[in-house]
Amino acid sequence: MENNLNTTKWYSLAGIWFGGIVSVPALLIGSTLIASLSFHLSLWAGLIGFGFVVIFMSLLSVAAVKERKETVSLAASSFGENGAKLIVGLVIGLSTLGWFGIQSNIAGESFSKIVTEMNGLEIPVWISSVFWGIIMVITAVFGFKYLKLLNYIAVPAIVALLVYGLIITFKTHHFQEILNFTPKEKMPLLQAIGFTIGFISVGGVISPDYNRFAATKKDAILGSIFGVIPSALCLLAIGAILAITQGTYDIVKIFSSLGFPFLAMSILILATWTSNVINIYSSGLAFNNLLNKGDKNRSKTTLVVGLFGILLAALGVLSHFMSFISLLTITITPIAGVMISDYFISNTYKEDTLKFNWIGIFSWISGVLLMVSMTSEIKNIIGIIGAAIVYYLLQKIHHVIDEKN
DSSP: OHHHHTTBOHHHHHHHHHHHHSSHHHHHHHHHHTTTSOHHHHHHHHHHHHHHHHHHHHHHHHHHHHHTOOHHHHHHHHHOHHHIIIIIHHHHHHHHHHHHHHHHHHHHHHHHHHHHHHHOOOOOHHHHHHHHHHHHHHHHHHOGGGHHHHHHHHHHHHHHHHHHHHHHHHHHOOHHHHHTOOOSSOOOHHHHHHHHHHHHHHHHHTTHHHHTTBSSHHHHHHHHHHHHHHHHHHHHHHHHHHHHHHTOOOHHHHHHTTSOHHHHHHHHHHHHHHHHHHHHHHHHHHHHHHTTOOGGGHHHHHHHHHHHHHHHHHTTGGGGHHHHHHHHHHHHHHHHHHHHIIIIISOOOOSSOOSOOHHHHHHHHHHHHHHHHOOSTTHHHHHHHHHHHHHHHHHHHHHHHHHHO
């Protein structure tokens, strides 16, 4: 079976990444950046940030193709078998749990808006968020096998909605208006780049889970480049354009103002539903592996984790979107730095792993602390490089000590 799987071409991988990126949060990145950056600077921030993630994503994918291993197994060399499960598994589990809370919150806002538009009844957003969060968790626990069918409907539907939104927009607005837009607030470009890095940093780190099935290393790299950068940039640009022309950075209000609010909000909920089931499924799987519960307990673990995600949605985690993205960048990118250093720089990758590789764990902690302590806007890039350098130096010292003994 493995040999059959390892023939995936680059365009198939690109399609997988495209489907994962075409989502409401991708639009939210654009509408958030345009609040404090010009349109062309928002695009530059996206291009540089997404490009940076694709670089380390491609390196990890090359290693994954050579070893035919997913992220946690690949990280076992640099973090240790249990260290990889604990650190990489925990970070991925918490990250996808946070995304679940944000997207449930988006679905809740959309649903409340639909009900108000239809009959004037106002449902508190937190109640709608809990309602949709429960439906999404139930889907992940019991109906995950039907998710592919939902995706076949949701992804084309949201693409059609975006095209419709642009057509409606440019009937009453000129593109020059977009280019001339000047935001009231200002955000440093480097901070914006870090923000875009955080958006897809999870995808970059977990890329071996999917790209290990690539036919060749070249397919893995091309699939990453063409699956991530064009789609992420387009969604960022569309989110920014809609925010400028509709006069609000609230993505729910933007879609509501496009006309046919019921249809627009329904598609928004559907798209959120499909991508969010994957979030909570991945989170449940990560925590299930972390706790060594076994596959038979995955559904129960997903249900428990889902309840925490619903609580986040009810508390309005969407209002902390930028803080959440910043946290993701701080904890996730140093993982990639350690893994890349182990495989490509230190050349210390090995199959026979320790339970805990303290060199890798310390290097990851160093990268995280470096990013936390820095005020420089380039800390998002320095974190991954710093973790890689610390790992390389510690491995060199360890090698010298071993030779003396």
